[in-house]
Amino acid sequence: MIRRLANWFRRNKLESGLDRELRYHLGRRIIDLERSGLPIGEARRQALLELGGIAQIQEEVRDIWLTRWLRDFVYDLRFSARSFLRTPSFSITAVLSLVLGIGATTAIYSLVDQVLLHALPVRQAERLVLIDWRGDQVANGFGSWNLMSYPICRDLDKQKQFFEGVFCRALTTVNLSSGGDYRPETAEIVSGNYFPLLGIGPAVGRVLANDDDGTPNATPVAVLSYDFWETQFGGAPDVVGRKVLVNRHPLTIIGVAASTFKGIDVGQVPSIWIPASMSEQAIPGFKDLLDRRTRWMQVLGRLNQGVTLQEAQTGLQPWFKAMLQEDTRRAGFPIITAERRQEFLNSSIVLTAASQGHSGLRRRLSEPLWVLFAVTVVLLGLACLNVSGLFLARGSARDREIGTRLALGASPWRLGRQLLADSLLIALAGGLLGIAAAPIAVRTLIAFLPQGTAPTALRAGVDSRLLLFAFVASVAAGLLSGLAPAWQAGRRSLVSSLRDRGGTAFGGVRLRKVIVGAQIALTLTLVVGAGLFLRTLDALMAKGPGFMTSSLISFGIDSLRSGYPPAEGNRLIRRIDEAVRQSPITQASAIARFPLLTGGSWNDPMTILADKRISTDRDVNLNAVTPGFFPTMGIRIIAGRNFDERDAHAPDETGPAIVNEAFVKRYLGGRSPLGVRICEGSGPDAKPNIEIVGVMSNFSYRGLREESEQVYFPFFEGEGAGGTFYVRVRGTPESSFPLLRAIVHGADPALPMTDLRTLDQQLTRSLNTEHMLATLSGSFSTLAMLLSLVGLYGVMSFVVTQRTREIGIRLALGAMRWSAIWLVLRDALAMILSGIAIGLPFVWALGRLVESQLYDIKPFDPAVIAVTILLLCSAGLGAALIPAHRASGVNPTDALRVE
């Protein structure tokens, strides 16, 4: 096949070769025949006769070079290309429709592929599994999901009958310096067998091995990511042996990881890999590496060759149950109730395939991305329908040509194939341009992605998978848009097409009306979807975070990671706080332990001692703030009092707390919350000795959608862990950035300032997914609307041309102009309404698909649907009005003279 296609491109050389070969043969034969005594003319005649027709031989040989159908197909394509060049406006319209469809689908697919489908670039990724604990681990923890302790990973690694090995990893942020300023960078803390088990080698030096993860604190080494090495060390080959400072602890660089490897979490690219034995240095204040009851790492394993996931999961349970029993007998196992103990013992181990690694981005984006992908596929289908309609229109213009070809003996199949070649050519041209536009589109899309995604994590480039996808999409689009015209051509009867001089094929119009109906149905679905997403974004914006974001700025200071012991860290924070407060730009300022609107929070269940002792049935979101927090943010204290300076010095765990309205509503019913005592934790050992002194109005902590119960504590001195500053400034917020930077720089020149931005920016970032869905579905449905209006306009124009005579007669017989207009509009309205009727079930299906992405709106919202239908009807009638108006202007005498 490939060789034959190659033959096409060197066909001139082949032809001339064959020509020479045959001429040589003839020459020799003539000479030989002359020698045997024939006269010159006779010898030539005889030689040609023996060979039996040069042209026939050439044809036969050409069929060998390029099989018949391929050759015909290439001719078809050439014919198509020539006819397209003759009608550029038609070709451009058709190609552009498909560029939109294919470009949009390819761009979204690029993200779907990278975020959701792509297997990790590691050795035999299909054998990787994520190992998780189902049940109560009786453990404290921090981190994202699927967490277990480091010692359990070590135990699992010993189950060699199932696993080639088991490794663990945790992502964290470290203050990293390669000689200059400290910068916050993503670090991955990994067990020593991480690189060997993934099969990742070094680009320079060596990667981490088991020996690097032995005695805690004994192996101060690290591996750099390829990108970090390139940007921070300029790709220096002598980087091995140099030192980097991680939270002010020196680690020796032993190597750089392979360039293709970007960690196992799509969207979070580590700059540095640190062995678990050095986790105390990587996470300030962390001392629980060897504690079995601290869950903080994801555990992944590589199954042995031939062991299935199910076998391993079943096979591991006996060992796991024994381990649970043993754990309860260990020293230091917490004292818990009998029920909790039973829950612990009932735990099991769960394996899930992890060929794509473990990704928070995937978790958050998988649904929105699939929704958008579905939207673009619908858009592509719409574009195909549009091209179909265009082809049908062209087909009726080419009636005579096709009729003539049929009359000359072309089979309907042969003609259909020609039409398919037409549409394939258009689709491939559309695909090529779509691929050319894809990188720009993907780059735009990446900008929409939620916060915290590393810019290096996703590529905007075109790889072979994407090319393949675009090619398949183009061919499918080509076949799809060629189907209707080819079918139409196949049905054409020879007699009628030669007889009808005017070129009226009524089946063509009916088919085109069906196509427009389908377009209206798809458009309805997309526009309703866009309406739902817009309303969702609108509702969230209207609700707001519950505090005033304008002229509010936040930035983070992490004194522990910058090497400050707690006491000194406190002094640092206080120094910066003083300086910020005294700055002329500051109206008010405050510090919170954890930042707002970032998607994360400090959370725990709580115990409440009111009339009786109860535990909360879900996690409560917690924070600690300075007294200035509520006034600075514009959050009202509804009852009781705000914190004051004395609260900050109260002894641990007995200080006051302020709860929000939601907390009061959910757990304290009608009674006054003031004076009620609470505490963190839900176990029997929890001692509720914190007094509620105030109630604050509800506001968003993690994100805008959430309406959670919250409890705020005073920002205790003595914790010394830093926090997030909130500063309300005079004037434009951006202009005060340099001043704030100068203040922090003045306190400690080496101290990094993280996430300096306005709260308006922070708010926008937290609504990224909603913005992405609303904007993209909005633009896609606008395109869809345009495409189907063009289709509708085309059909109606055609109908008017066809019915000119009829309309002329009606007018001649005294019909009013408006009745001529109505005649056309009625036709259009019927098409639009039937399209809407077909579309409504799709709208319902779409609603089910996107339900979880919506806020404060039902998926089958009557208002949105009614507005969409009204919009479609009026836009459709508007498009039909132009040809209708033309119809009413028909001069009866002209119309009658046409015949």
Place this chain on the structure above:
Amino acid sequence: MSSSKFPIPQGTLDMLILQIVSLEPVHGYGIAQRLDQISRSVVQANQGSLYPALHRLEQKGWLRAEWKQSETGREAKFYSLTASGRKQLAAEKHSWARLAGAVELIFNEGAR
């Protein structure tokens, strides 16, 4: 051409060409001459089907072609056997022998 010669059996032409080329690199006219010699005695090979057959065999990778000076001094396209062509020839010879043997066996059976 006398009618006593019978036409060359379907598919045998390829085998004959491979056989002729296997002896030494030879151009199309040379093959035609060889075929002519055979056809003079027994079978009738149409020269018109020679060139399509040659190109088919070249396409399949059994023959390789090269422009060289011929015995008359003019450039001609010389065909030679490739390794896979040699394998193919051996296979065809083998199956031909089996077929011929089988046919003979059946004839002998009938004669008895």
